[in-house]
Amino acid sequence: FEVGPRRVACADATSADGLCLQLREVAFDAQGLRVGEPGEFAPFGGSIEGYTHTEGTRNIIRVKQFQSDATPPGGVKVLDLVVESELVPE
Numbered sequence: 001f002e003v004g005p006r007r008v009a010c011a012d013a014t015s016a017d018g019l020c021l022q023l024r025e026v027a028f029d030a031q032g033l034r035v036g037e038p039g040e041f042a043p044f045g046g047s048i049e050g051y052t053h054t055e056g057t058r059n060i061i062r063v064k065q066f067q068s069d070a071t072p073p074g075g076v077k078v079l080d081l082v083v084e085s086e087l088v089p090e
Contacts, residue, residue, distance in 0.1 A: 002026045004041050005058040005088035012045035020045045021053060026060055050079035060084040
């Protein structure tokens, strides 16, 4: 996923401040090169275990997703690797 540099207000935020991460899927080939064009950012109200967002920083992250009857809808996302980080000026 690519995590946008700024959080946005959203209705399904799990944070106390009512802000959500902005996420979009990014694809890579077997050699680790980006393929295709990512879609638009969408608000993500959940959390990614092990990931702490720093306002103003854009990240490409690899997550593992787990689904079971005991997990919330959409499963549990766990940070596996921070692939890229970039400080984005306002």
